[in-house]
Amino acid sequence: MGEPMDIVQSLYELQEMEGDLQKSKNDLAEVISRLDHNEGVVRSRDRAVRVKAAFTKLQLQQSELDVDVQEAVGRLKDLDKRLYSGSTAAPKDLLALQHEIKFTQEKHEGLEAKLLEKMEQVEAGKKAVATIDADLAATELAWEAEQPKLQQEQARLEQHAKEVARAYQAAEAAVDAADLKMYRTLQKSKGMAIAKVERGMCSGCTIAVPSHELQQLRTATTPMRCSSCGRFLFSPR
Ligand SMILES: [Zn+2]
Numbered sequence: 001m002g003e004p005m006d007i008v009q010s011l012y013e014l015q016e017m018e019g020d021l022q023k024s025k026n027d028l029a030e031v032i033s034r035l036d037h038n039e040g041v042v043r044s045r046d047r048a049v050r051v052k053a054a055f056t057k058l059q060l061q062q063s064e065l066d067v068d069v070q071e072a073v074g075r076l077k078d079l080d081k082r083l084y085s086g087s088t089a090a091p092k093d094l095l096a097l098q099h100e101i102k103f104t105q106e107k108h109e110g111l112e113a114k115l116l117e118k119m120e121q122v123e124a125g126k127k128a129v130a131t132i133d134a135d136l137a138a139t140e141l142a143w144e145a146e147q148p149k150l151q152q153e154q155a156r157l158e159q160h161a162k163e164v165a166r167a168y169q170a171a172e173a174a175v176d177a178a179d180l181k182m183y184r185t186l187q188k189s190k191g192m193a194i195a196k197v198e199r200g201m202c203s204g205c206t207i208a209v210p211s212h213e214l215q216q217l218r219t220a221t222t223p224m225r226c227s228s229c230g231r232f233l234f235s236p237r
Helices: 004-036 039-085 091-175 177-190 211-219
Strands: 194-198 232-234
Touching: 004 091, 004 194, 039 091, 177 194, 194 211
Parallel strands: 194 232
Antiparallel strands: none
């Protein structure tokens, strides 16, 4: 065993490296997820699918109305032919024919109005599709443009994690096994085993370290624990 503060310092450095490794791992996962998946692009794609489906439906409705209008036009032609051919002579039949012509004309007008309205909707739908396509293209382009930067960041983080892991192994091997065991036990129960003393405060529990303990910390022959939280106190020299 070395000087108590040296021991605590070594353990504190291990703890810092562990934090660094964990952060690198989290950052790396974040970068990989951003390379693999872009929320904006996914949303744009979903929207494009929905807008296009709605547009297709409008187009279908328009062609159905087209057919209905053509049918009404054909029917009117037939009725007119019958009217002028003179084949319907009885006044009762003539009246019925005139009624049917009037009914069909009204139906035709109604269908024409519906068709016109539908054509306007199709026109608006076409614009919506163009807008969402442009939006999707821009979102995809932005994501693509981000890729080299993300790939660079991924490589940097991987390299950094490798270096820290190597340094960590060396540092861990240099620590006395009993000290390491004590550190791990404390880490298991506290999450953070070593607390830095900052402005006279234990950074683990943020409670002020009594001044006589601060004094002892400088001269202690064994590692000292915070009297509030039990963590080892590290006071950088
Ligand atoms: Zn404490």
